[in-house]
Amino acid sequence: MRKLLILWFACIFMVTASAQDKQEDEKKSQAMTLTHIVNTLKERITLEGYIQMGYTYNDQPTSKTNTFDIKRAILMARGRITDRWSCYFMYSLANSPKLLEMYTEYHFLPEIGVRIGQFKTMYSIENPMSPSALELINVNSQAANYLAGYNGSDPLYGSTTGRDIGLMIYGDLLKSLLSYKVAVMNGQGINLKDGNNQKDIVGNLMINPLKWLSVNGSFVKGKGCAVATSDVNPDIQVGDSYTRNRWSTGFKIKLKQLDLRSEYLAGKDGSVKSQGYYATTNIHLVSNKVDLIASYDHLNKNKAKENKQTNYIAGLQWWFYPKCRLQVQYTYCDPHLGESSNLLQTQVQVRF
Template identity: 65%
Template sequence: MKHILLSCLLLLCGGYTLKAQENTKTANEVINTLKERITLQGYAQVGYTYDDQNGGSNTFDIKRVIFMASGQITDKWLCYFMYSFANTGKILEAYTEYKFLPEIKVRLGQFKTMYTFENPISPCYVELINCYAQSVNYLAGIDGSDPLYGSNSGRDLGLMVYGDLFDKLISYNLAVMNGQGINKKDLNNQKDIVGRLIFHPLKWLSAGGSFIKGKGHAVAASAYNPEIGIGENYTRNRWSAGATITTTPVDIRTEYLAGKDGNVKSEGYYCTASVHVLPKLDVIASYDYLNKNKTAADKQTNYVAGLQYWFYPKCRVQAQYTYCDRHKGESSNLIQAQIQVRF
C-alpha cells in the first residue's frame, strides 16, 4: 500500500512539474511575442532661454517630454500612441492603421495634419530649438499663435489614406479631419479636407505642395482677424509649396505658405539649412518670415544662426541666436540652448 501511495505521489508531482514547465514556456512565448510586436520610445528636450523682448526674461525650461508606444497587431495592422508629459500632460496621438497595399494605407484617429513639409517632421529632427517656422506654427495650428484655432500641436482627428506610387517616385496623403485640433470633437458640421503631394525625382531632391480646405470654429478672439468672434464658423483655407534637398554636405528645406481666415489673408516663407561641417557637428542657419494679416502688414522676420552637436545617436546639444525683426514694435534678441536625449 505504501508503495502504491508513493508511486501516485511521484506521478502527481511529475504532472505538476510538467504543467509548470508548460506554463513557463507559454509565458516566455507571450513575452517574446510582445517584445517583437511592441516598441517603446521616448525623448526629452530641456534647455535655457534668454529673450530681451518687453523688458527681458531668462529661464531654464522643459520643451518636451514625450513617450511613444507602437504595437504591430499583424503584419499589416498596427496601433500607435504618443503622450506628452511636459507642462500639462495630454495625448498627442492615438491611431490605428492598416496597410492594404504599399500604395494604400489607411489611418484612423488623432495624428499630425499632413500640411507643409515641416509639420509632419518630429521635433527630434527639426533643426531649430523653437522647432517650426513662424508660418508653420501659425498656419498649421501648432503653438497657439493663431488664437482662432488655438494650440493643437499641428494635429487633428480624422481619417487618412496615404502611400507611395510608381516605385516611390510620388508620395501622397489625403485626409478628412475635424478641423478642431487635438482631443476635441468637431464644433461644427463641416470637415476639413487635407491633401499633400510630394515628388521625388532624385534621391536628394523632393518637391511638392499641400493644402487644407475647410471651415473653422473660433475658440478665441484674434487681434489679427477682429471680424471673427468667439464661437463663429469661418472659412479656413491653407496651401503651401516647397522643396527639400538632402546631401552629404548640406540639408535645405524651403517653403512658401499662404492662408485665408474669413476675409483676412496671411502668408509666410522660410528657408532652413543645416551644413554638416564635421561628422557630428552642424551649422544651422534660417530665414523665417510671416505676415499674419497682409492688409495690416502685421509681419515679422526671424534670422537664426547656431550650432548642433550629435554626441550620441538621436541625442544632441544645440545653441542658437535669433534676431526678431518686427514691422510693428521693437525688434528683439533671443538666445537659446537645448539638450535632447532619446531612447
C-alpha cells in the same frame, strides 16, 4: 500484513511521484507560456521616447524670459497586430500632460494605406516632422506654427500641436516617385469634437524626382470654429464658423554635406490673408556630428495691415550620441510693428 504495508507504501510513492511529475510539467508549461508571451510582446510592441530641455533668454519688452525649461517629454508606443495592421500611441508628459496621437492604420498595398484616429495634419513639409528631427529649437517656422495651429500663435485656431482627428488615405506610387496623403479631418485640433458641421479636406503630395531632391505641395480647405478672439482678425468671435484655407509649396535638398528646406505658405481666415516663407539649412561639419544651422524665417499674419516679422537664426548642434544632441541658437527677431529683440536658446535632446 507486511506485504500489505509494502504495497500501500508503493502506491503512495507512485501517486506522489506522478503528482510531482504533473506539477513539474505544469510549471514548465507555464514558464514556456510566459516566455512565449514576453517574446511576442517584444516582437510586436515598440516603445520609444525623447525629452528636450534647456535654457531660454528673451529680451522682448513685452515678454522677457530668463529661465531653464522642459520643452518636451514624449512617450511613444507602436503595436504591430499583423504585418499590415498596427496601432500607435503618443503621450506628452511635460508641462500640461495630454494625449497627442492615437490611431490605427492598415497597409493594403505600398500604394494604399488607411489611418483613422488623432495624428499630425499633413499640411506643409515641416508640420508632419518630429521635433526630435527638426533643426530649430522653436521647431517649425513661424508660418508653419501659425497656419498649422502648432503653438497657439493663431488664437482663433488655438494650440493644436499641429494635430487633428480624422481619416487619412496615403501611399507611394511609381516606386516612391510620388507620395500622397488625403485626409478628412474635424479641423478642431486634439482631444476635441468638431465645433461645427464642416470638415477639413487636407492633401499633401511629395514628388521625388531625384535621390537628393523632393518637391512638396499641400493644402487645407475647410471651416474653422474659433476658440478665442484675435487682434489680427477682430471680426471673428468665439464660436463663429469661418473660412480657414491653407496651401503651401516647397522643396527639400539632402546632400552629403548639406540639407536645405524651403517653403512658401499662405492662408485665408475669413477675409484676412496671411503668408510666410522660410529657408533653413543644415551644414554638416565634423564627421556629420556637428552641424551649422542657419534659417531665414518670415511671416505676415495680415497682408493688408503688414503685420509681419522676420527672424534670422544661427546656431550649432552636436550629435553626441545617436539621436541625442546639444543645440545652441541665436535668433534676431525683427517685427515690422514694434521693437526688435534677441532670443538665445540652448537645448539638450535625449532619445531612446
